[in-house]
Amino acid sequence: MKTIAEIKNEKKLPAVVVDTLGTITFANSVFVKVFGWKIHDIIGKPLTTIIPKNLHDAHQLGFSRFLTTGTPTLLNEPLKLKALLKDGTVIDAEHFIVAEKINNEWTFAATIKPIRNRIMSD
Amino acid sequence: MTNHKELVTQLRATLGKLEMALGVINDAIVWTDHAGVIQWCNKAFDIIAGAPHIQILGKNIERILPLYKNKIKIPINKNFFESILRDPSRVPREYRLKKGRPIRWLEVSIRSIPAKKENNAGIVIVIRDITERKQKEARMEQQRRTLAYQADVLKKIRNELIKSSADLKRSNKDLEQFAYAASHDLQEPLRVIASYIQLLNKRYRNRLDKDADEFIAYAVDGATRLQTLIRDLLDYSRLNTQTKPLESVNCQALMKKVLDNLKTTIEESGANITCGALPVITADQTQMARLFQNLLINAIKYRSREPLKIAISAQKIAKLWKFSIKDNGIGMDPKHLKRIFGVFVRLHTINEYPGTGIGLAICKKIIARHGGRIWAESAPGQGSSFHCTIPAILTPRRASSSLP
Ligand SMILES: Nc1ncnc2c1ncn2[C@@H]1O[C@H](COP(=O)(O)OP(=O)(O)OP(=O)(O)O)[C@@H](O)[C@H]1O
Ligand SMILES: [Mg+2]
Numbered sequence: 253m254k255t256i257a258e259i260k261n262e263k264k265l266p267a268v269v270v271d272t273l274g275t276i277t278f279a280n281s282v283f284v285k286v287f288g289w290k291i292h293d294i295i296g297k298p299l300t301t302i303i304p305k306n307l308h309d310a311h312q313l314g315f316s317r318f319l320t321t322g323t324p325t326l327l328n329e330p331l332k333l334k335a336l337l338k339d340g341t342v343i344d345a346e347h348f349i350v351a352e353k354i355n356n357e358w359t360f361a362a363t364i365k366p367i368r369n370r371i372m373s374d
Numbered sequence: 375m376t377n378h379k380e381l382v383t384q385l386r387a388t389l390g391k392l393e394m395a396l397g398v399i400n401d402a403i404v405w406t407d408h409a410g411v412i413q414w415c416n417k418a419f420d421i422i423a424g425a426p427h428i429q430i431l432g433k434n435i436e437r438i439l440p441l442y443k444n445k446i447k448i449p450i451n452k453n454f455f456e457s458i459l460r461d462p463s464r465v466p467r468e469y470r471l472k473k474g475r476p477i478r479w480l481e482v483s484i485r486s487i488p489a490k491k492e493n494n495a496g497i498v499i500v501i502r503d504i505t506e507r508k509q510k511e512a513r514m515e516q517q518r519r520t521l522a523y524q525a526d527v528l529k530k531i532r533n534e535l536i537k538s539s540a541d542l543k544r545s546n547k548d549l550e551q552f553a554y555a556a557s558h559d560l561q562e563p564l565r566v567i568a569s570y571i572q573l574l575n576k577r578y579r580n581r582l583d584k585d586a587d588e589f590i591a592y593a594v595d596g597a598t599r600l601q602t603l604i605r606d607l608l609d610y611s612r613l614n615t616q617t618k619p620l621e622s623v624n625c626q627a628l629m630k631k632v633l634d635n636l637k638t639t640i641e642e643s644g645a646n647i648t649c650g651a652l653p654v655i656t657a658d659q660t661q662m663a664r665l666f667q668n669l670l671i672n673a674i675k676y677r678s679r680e681p682l683k684i685a686i687s688a689q690k691i692a693k694l695w696k697f698s699i700k701d702n703g704i705g706m707d708p709k710h711l712k713r714i715f716g717v718f719v720r721l722h723t724i725n726e727y728p729g730t731g732i733g734l735a736i737c738k739k740i741i742a743r744h745g746g747r748i749w750a751e752s753a754p755g756q757g758s759s760f761h762c763t764i765p766a767i768l769t770p771r772r773a774s775s776s777l778p
Contacts, residue, residue, distance in 0.1 A: 273382050305493065306407060310414040310431045313393040320390025326428065334432055 256352050259361040270360040274299045274315060278361075286366060288338035302364075304336045318351070319358060327351055335364055343367070402501040408486075410435045413496065422480070422501055435499065479508035554611035557604050564604060568597040599724075606732040610717065613661070613739045620744075623659045625652035625697075629686065632666045636674075643674045643682055650687035653695050655764055661740040666699075668733040669760050673701035675727055678755070694746070694763040702757040711750045737762070 259267050266283035268276055279287075279294050287294075287302060294301065299315075300308050318324060327349050335345045344367040351360050396403060402419035406412050411434050420427050423438045430438055481502040489495040571593045579587055629652055633640065640647065655662075673684045685700045706714070706721055713719050715738040720731035734748075741748040741762045752758035 273379060304432065306411050306413050307432055308413075309405065310427075313389055313414055316386040316389035317393040317397075318390075319386050320394065331428060333428070 254348065254350055254361075254363075256350060256354075256359060256361040259350065259363055262363055265363040265365045267361065267363045268299075268302070270299050270362075272319065272357040272359065274312075276301070277359075283364070286337075286364075287335075302336050304334050304342050307334060324351065332367070335366075400502070402499075402503075404435060404499045404501070406435050406497050406499065408495065408497065410497075412438065419501065422478070422503060439501075477505075478503060479505045550611055550614060553607060554615060557608040557611060560604050561601075561608065564597070564601055568594075568601055571597050603718075603730055606730045607717075610732055610736055610739065613736065614743065617743070618658050618660060620656050620658055622654060623657045623662055624654050625662065625688065626654075628652075628659065628663055629666055632663055632670065636667065636670060639671070639674055643677060645674055645677070645682040645684055647684045647686065650685075652686070652688045652697075653690070653766075655695055655766070657744055657764060658740070661743070665737050665740045665762070668737050669699045672733060672760075673699060673703060673758070675729070676758070677701070677703040690766065691763075693766050695766050696761055696763050698759055698761045700757065700759040705752045705754050705756045705758050707754055708752060711752060714750065715748065 256269060260269060260278060260280070262280055262282070264282065266286045267278075267280045268283055269278035271277050276294055276297050276299055279289070279291060281291075283289075284291050284294070300311060303311050314326065329348070331347045331349070332344060333347045334342050335347075336342055346365040346367060347362050348365075349360060349362040351358055353359070396416040399416065400418055402416060402422050404412055404415040404419050411432060412430055413432075415423075415427070415430055417427075420430065423430055425438065481504045483500045484497060485500075486497050487495060571590065575590050575594050579590065629649060633647065633649075670684065674682065680702055683702045685698075687698050687700075689696045689698070710721055714721065715734045716731075717735040718731040719735070720727075720729060722729075737760075738748050741764070744764050746763040746765065748760070748762040750758055750760050
């Protein structure tokens, strides 16, 4: 199982770290390259910035549920999910998400590996 | 900043609870955009869709859950959603879901949720699995059909029975008419034969040889017996053709008359006859007298060495009067109890006990005409009991009709 520290060190795959409020606190250089954001633009943005709009509700509900119950359903396994690039392109990507309690607050980190075929956004 | 964090944390807690609450209800809830793309759904929907949450989100509901109305697929396409937007009726509709799995029945309520911002508008679909209810309804319908079918079959059988019983009645009647005609027409030639044989007997006895005397004696005897048989048969045939309308009959008085008529026979037999209270019934008086007389004569005729005791009684059972005549005579093997009511059925030769074997057949016919039943109980050496029933109340219409 990967740790947040390991994900922060990821060199090949795009990686982000998110705090308990859902704010992006870290993004690596591969992420910047793939998603098209400047690093200082993306830090401090809500995680929904990189999630397609029609999945925002589901994301907020699931995220809130985990914070309330502490029971993971989507963590620690590869998941095929959609991701949103800066230019509006929606891509399929294999997400690997982990969570750790740091200073008694949940922190999340994910690697996001794009899958070949790109899909045009609506 | 701290205020902002507190607020977000509070909202997250609220959202988390809401999500859990949605997760425990049985109805499936889906929110889609106007094109049918699923934006969120609850756990019950995952179960109906048969796919994990993650594979459902962002997909079009038409692909995840094709709905069928009977056999027609209801396409949840743009037009469909547009029609919902035009007519936001909340009347649930029933759909059939078949996706390589056992058929599920779903009750689907669809409602469009307008919002100021186009992005927040959407469609809420609430789906209830009503398969069990549907199956129950189907089973009940099946049962109803089975019952209807059975009722139909029963009706047909009943009609058949009515028909064959009518046929039977008709052929019985034909037979009766034949017996009547035959016995009636035989009487005259037989009378001629019998009188001439008797004449022969009178004039030529002791004038021919011994053999001739003997032959003539046999012929006389045979002709007499044949006359009795024919007379009895004619009697029997007439039971239904020559009937009187049913009337009020005081059985007590009638029995007294019958016993009076049999006075000599009774005295000779030394019978001790007891008679309980007998009712007033609606019947054919002459035929009832005949019935009582035949049964009494039998009780006397088939007596044993014991001093003869005969008990006559009547008992009301529900809507019937049951008459019983019990004797302590020779009795009979129970295996004959049904047969003895047949025409000319006898258990003895004419030399043991005289008779033609028509008495009980007549009784049976009389009782049948009155809508009752007759039967016997007996064992060898144990005496016999003859019972018959007569309806306590006969409606006037039924009373005047003659049953075959
Ligand atoms: N009370 C009785 N006890 C014993 N046997 C009886 C009695 N009544 C009738 N039976 C038997 O049933 C037979 C039929 O009786 P049924 O009265 O029909 O004819 P039957 O007495 O022989 O002749 P019929 O009455 O025509 O002169 C009789 O031959 C006799 O064997
Ligand atoms: Mg008799």
